[in-house]
Amino acid sequence: MTDSYNQIQQRFFDQLVQALHPEVLIVEKKPFFTIITSAILPFKIHLYGHNIQERIKSGMQKTVHIDEDVLMSKYDIILKRILAIALHQKKAYARNTVVARVDKKNTILFLEENHLQGAMPGKYRYGLFLDGELISLAVFSGGRKMPELNIENYRSFELIRFCNKLGYNVVGGISKLLKAFVSDFQPNDIMTYTDKDWSQESTLEKIGFVKKSEIPPLKFWVNGTTRTLIKDEIQYAALQKEFPNGYLKENLGSLKLIQSIK
Numbered sequence: 001m002t003d004s005y006n007q008i009q010q011r012f013f014d015q016l017v018q019a020l021h022p023e024v025l026i027v028e029k030k031p032f033f034t035i036i037t038s039a040i041l042p043f044k045i046h047l048y049g050h051n052i053q054e055r056i057k058s059g060m061q062k063t064v065h066i067d068e069d070v071l072m073s074k075y076d077i078i079l080k081r082i083l084a085i086a087l088h089q090k091k092a093y094a095r096n097t098v099v100a101r102v103d104k105k106n107t108i109l110f111l112e113e114n115h116l117q118g119a120m121p122g123k124y125r126y127g128l129f130l131d132g133e134l135i136s137l138a139v140f141s142g143g144r145k146m147p148e149l150n151i152e153n154y155r156s157f158e159l160i161r162f163c164n165k166l167g168y169n170v171v172g173g174i175s176k177l178l179k180a181f182v183s184d185f186q187p188n189d190i191m192t193y194t195d196k197d198w199s200q201e202s203t204l205e206k207i208g209f210v211k212k213s214e215i216p217p218l219k220f221w222v223n224g225t226t227r228t229l230i231k232d233e234i235q236y237a238a239l240q241k242e243f244p245n246g247y248l249k250e251n252l253g254s255l256k257l258i259q260s261i262k
Contacts, residue, residue: 005068008075009034009047019083041086047071050222050247055197065197067249073225074116080166081116092135094172097128099180102137110137115163117195122160124185126177128170135165138177143187157185159192175207182261190259196252209257217253221246 013036017024020038027035032049033056043062046055050068064082071078083089102110102125110127111119114137122139129135139162143155162177164170178190193215194202202209220227221236223243230236230248239246 005049005072008072012047012071012075012079015079016082020086038086041082045082048249050249053248054250055217055252062200065252067222069222069225069227069249070116077114077116077166084164084167084169089167089169091169091171092130092173094128094136094170094176097130097135097170097173097176099126099128099176101125102127102134106134107137107139110134110165111139111161111163114166115161116198117161120160124157124181126180128173128176133165135168136163136170136173136177138162138174138181140181140190143185146188151188154188155185156189156191157181157187159190162192174204178207178259187261189261192257193254194257195254200252202255202257204257204259207259209259212256212258215254215256217250220249220251222249 013024013026016036016038020040023039025037027037027044029035032051034047036045036047043064044058046058046063046065048056048065048067055065066078104121104125106127107121107125108119120139123142124140125137126140127134127137139160141158141160143157146154146156159178162174164173181187181190190209191212192204192209194204196214202211205211219230219236221230221239221243222228223239223246227249228239230239
């Protein structure tokens with residue numbers, strides 16, 4: 001674990017204590033692993049140093065899993081996202097917003113500032129605006145034919161990205177965005193993936209999405225704050241050779257969900 005990571009981890013804990021005091025507690029602290037809990041957070045936080053490859057099980061309790069490189073590269077997004085969940089900062093209601101299409105440039109800027117997995121402009125982009133400010137965004141793929149279903153003109157779309165502006169809790173936001181998209185394109189279904197490192201269950205199930213399958217954990221080779229998805233053993237060997245000071249990480253995988261449109 002690097003000195004810079006030690007400093008960032010301590011700053012992360014200090015800022016949680018400052019915001020949530022006195023309800024923050026380090027349950028367990030080891031050289032490369034820390035558990036943080038709070039009475040007002042609906043989950044535990046597991047912080048992983050670079051020497052821990054796989055996730056540490058937490059039983060049935062909801063847990064957010066954060067790696068060293070991710071905390072260092074996405075510090076502000078992670079902290080603000082956790083505090084928004086805990087403190088419900090700037091609650092906004094979708095009924096008070098205006099839904100509109102968003103251009104590629106503003107989509108990329110918004111996602112880079114507010115989404116942990118970065119920007120992906122997709123093909124169709126819808127946003128919610130409150131007094132002219134973009135506070136919620138959904139990005140969709142183009143339509144895909146599904147010949148294996150043997151249904152004429154069947155089209156499936158993917159919800160590629162969704163997030164709120166950091167610090168906002170937009171009540172009913174995703175429902176309003178989906179409704180606008182469905183009205184424009186009449187999809188037969190919409191599918192999406194959710195990151196199990198942040199949620200072992202998906203709130204999308206409350207609005208009609210159904211869990212279709214679980215995607216196995218993915219492996220990454222991490223060099224500094226850059227992580228590369230490992231697709232096969234040949235690539236893995238090449239990454240080890242090119243970045244010998246890197247290390248292996250493995251996430252929890254993801255959930256695949258589908259909403260059938262009547």
